[in-house]
Amino acid sequence: MAETSIDAAAAPPPSRFLYNLFRRNLSAKVAATPMVATVLVVFVGCTLWTVYYSFTNSRALPTGDFVGFAQYERLFAARRWNVSVRNLLLFGVLSLVLSMTIGFLLAVLMDQKIRLENTLRTIFLYPFALSAIVTGLVWQWIMNPTLGLQTTLRNLGWESFTFDWITNTDMVIYALVIADLWHKTGFVTVLMLAGLRSIDDEIWKAARVDGIPTWRTYLSIVLPMMRGVIITTLVIVGSAIVRLYDLVVALTDGGPGIASEVPAKYVINYMFSGGNLGQALAGSTIMLAAVLVFLIPWAIIEFRPKKER
Amino acid sequence: MNIAKRLLATVAMVAGLGISSSHAADLEVTHWWTSGGESAAVAEFARLFNATGNRWVDSALAGSGTGANPVIISRILGGNPMGATQMNTGRDAEELIKAGLLTDLTDIAKEDGWYDFFADKTLLKPCEYEGKIYCVPINIHSWHWLWLSPKAFEKAGLPVPKDWNEYAADFGKLREAGVVPFGLAAGWPLNGIPQVLLAGVGGTDLWMKVYGDKDAATVRGPEFRKVAEAFAQIRDAVNPAEVVPQFADVANQIMQGTAAGNIHGDWIQGEFSLAGAVAGKDYDCIPGLGLNDRIEGGGDAFYFPKLPEGTDPAVIEAQKTLARLLVSKEAQLAFNLKKGSMPIRTDIDLSGANACMKKGLEILSSPDGLLPSGEVLLSSDTQQQLVDLNQEFFSDKSYALDDYIEAYAKIIEAAD
Incomplete structure (x- = not known):
């Protein structure tokens, strides 16, 4: 950065400008080209395409006429879409809060210099090695x-035992949360454990000298120092929540009825079996907008120039 | 896409050079018949096709209609077409036709006289677009069957019902006798039931008014109310905790007599025959719910995508050979006996057919036996909306009947 500003002050001749643009760090620029092209074409290009066609009445093929906000009006009038959004919010909050809390607590427990730590870590990480489809099917x-479970325990003699969340419209979303937590908490634990291990031992010694209780050290010193790990985990877990699809398909297929539908499934259903591209793309545009609402303020805070340093 | 097309064309040309002398070709055929009975059936087509000197390259796709159909469509759209494919008929295929991606089979159909030997002229309807034929119907499946368990009715001390009304009246007594009144599998098996009730309880005229004319006033009328009430009756008879995972489990329940009956497509017979059950003894079948002598018949169909320019003519010739072969007497007999579906022509010997298939064939051979299929009358968008509505209504016992009828009417109103 500093070098460029000096160049600018010296007002280089055009040939020098071209040299800077193309030849300087040539290998780095060449190496970055595929990535830049991918971002521009695949991410930005396809996003623009998606948003554009969400304003058309396209059916199976993107050939429709411009119809303004008609697809969005229908989307927000659709009960299934509204149930999907409500489900995702409930699922998202529960999954995020619980997986982060449980993951951190497990990491702290494993940080107590226990025996068999490697074995336990492997066991905790195993569910994450399974695909969401397998997880869904198993659960x-x-x-x-x-x-x-219900039949097993009843056959063992506990006649009154009832665990029918998966067939109960009010409880099915919690059944999804259970399967999801089983799937990814171990992953969060391992990330958090790596974060805990990155804390310098000197900090712990200093805290002990000052007579700070262990829980307080974790909460007020270690946790803030783990900011980087926590943000990474939040981004990974958060993006997994928004695109939640495969787990639902395998576990409940949106059922009973439409009680466990999620937005991504609505989009896929209307894109393929419903053959209504416009409606599906309107749904995915809203999903994108929802993500941006959270992402943009975070990016502004995270990447703003740090004056204090 | 262009580069991919050119590459493909080059590959096809190089490949073509190699085999053009023998004048036979490899033809990739995609389909989603993966279960035991299904793959045995499709192997019959492959056997007969290979006997013509060509080679059937089998590409079975997982995920049945909802999973495999999009894969097939995107391959055709993406410029990587297969030689022939099973595909759902309906509006999606229509858009591919409009885009000029599917082969016109009209000449073959005229030459071979398809219109003369097809059991019902309406069978070719789904394949027609602007007077031309774009696909080959190969069998007839119908949702419109009521399956009953004689064993369950014996257990409850009741006579086996003759039609839907008698059956529905028995729900309470069956429950008291410890029998599940209506066996149901989770997910999609529910989706076919409302339309069977529409044709059975509502009748042919109502079917045509609602699905054909898309008349919302009829939906709000007294006739449709009876259909909705019948659907609500099933909803109230089914305990969500008793819903089984697969339709094969329902077949089991019926054979064992733990469930009294079920409305499902005729492919459930594949499960019965796999278990060695005998129609009329271990299970009973009533077409059209015993109330209507017309049933909806939709079938599977094969499409032949247009191949990229520069493809070896022998491959295109092989496509035509296969199109002819699929509807031939020999292939129809071999395939449908294994598949459990009805053949598209009635001029073949079906002495091997069971009691249920014979009931179906009787309806098929009467004039106007087939109702136009809902899949053809409604766009897949409308069908999806109805599925969402039916699923929601069925899972929520507090969903009022009037609200259901109103929501249904709105979807029909907006249908195109």
């Missing part, structure tokens, strides 16, 4: 009242 069988 579908466990939670199915005619096959799984």
Whole structure:
């Protein structure tokens, strides 16, 4: 940065400008070209395409006429879409808060110089190695009242035992949260543990000398120092929540009825089996907008020039 | 896409040079028949096609209609078409036709006289677009069957019902006898039930008014109310905790007599015959709910995508050979006996067919036996909206009947 500002002050001749633009750090620029092209074409290009066609009445093929906000009006009038959004909000808050809290607590417990730490870490990380589809299927069988836990315990003699969340419209979203937590909490734990290990031992010694209780050290000293790890984890977990789809398909397929539908599934259904591209793209545009509402303020705070340093 | 097309064309040309002398070709065929009975059926087509000197390159796709159909469509759209494919008929295919991506089969159909030997002229309807034929219907499947368990009714001390009304009246007594009155599998098996009730309880005229004319006033009328009431009756008889994961499990329930009956498509017979059950003894079947002698028949169909320029003519010739072969007597017999569906022509010997298939064939051979399929009358967008509505109504026992009818009417009103 400093070098460029000096060049600018010297007002270089055009040939020098071209040299700076193309030849300077040539290898770095060449190396970055595929990535830049991918971002421009795939991400930005496809996003613009998506937003444009969400304003048309396209059916199976993107050929429709411009219809203004008609697709959005229909979208927000659709009960299934509104249920989907409500489900995602509830699921998102529960999944984010619980997986971060449980993940951190488990990491702290594993940080106590316990025996078999490597084994435990592997066990905790195993669920994450399974795909969401497998996770969904396994939990579908466990939670199915005619096959799984309920039947097993009833056969063992606990006749009144009931665990039918997966078939209960009010509880099914919590069934999803259970399967999701099982799937990704271990991953959060491992990330958090890496964060805990990056804290210098000197800090701990200093805290101990000052007579600060361990829980207080974790909460007021270690946790703030882990900011980088926590933000990374938040971004990974958060983006997984917004695109939640495969787990739902495998576990409940949106059922019973439409009680566990999520926005991504609405988009896929209307894009393919519904053959209504305009409607589907309106849904995905709203999903994008929702993500941006959270992302832009965060980016502004995170990347603003740091004056204090 | 252009580069991909050119590359493909080059590859096809190089490949073509190699085999043009033998004048036979490899043809990639995509389909989603992956279960036991299904793949045995499609193997019959492959066997007969290979006997013509060509080679059937089998590409079975997972995920059935909802999973595989989009894959097939995107391959055709993306400029990487297969030689032939099973595909859902309906509006999606229509858009591919409009875009000029599918082969016109009109000449073959005229030459071979498809209009003369097809059991019902309406069978070719889904394949027609602006007077031309773009696909080959190969069988007839119908949702409009009521399956009953004689064993369950015996257990409850009741006679086996003759039609839907008698059956629905027994729901309470069946429940008291410890039998599940209506066996149901989770997810999509519910989606076909409302339309069977529409044709059965509502009748042919109502079907045509609602699906054909898209008349919302009829939906708000007394006739449709009866249909909605029947649907609500099933909803109230089904305990969500008793819903089983797969439709094959319902077939099991019926054979064992733990569930009294079920409305499902005729492919459930594949499960019955796999278990060695006998129609009329281990299970009973009533077409059109016993109230209507016309049933909806939609079938599977094969499409032949237009291949990129420069493709070996032998491959295109092989496409035509396959199109002819699919509707031939020999192939129809071999395929449908394995598949459990009805053939598209009735001029073949079906002595191997079971009691249920014979009931279906009787309806098929009567004039106007087939109702125009909902899949053809409604756009897939409208169908999806109806599915969403039915699923929501069924899962929520507090969903009022009037609200359901109103929501249904609104969807029909907005249908195009």
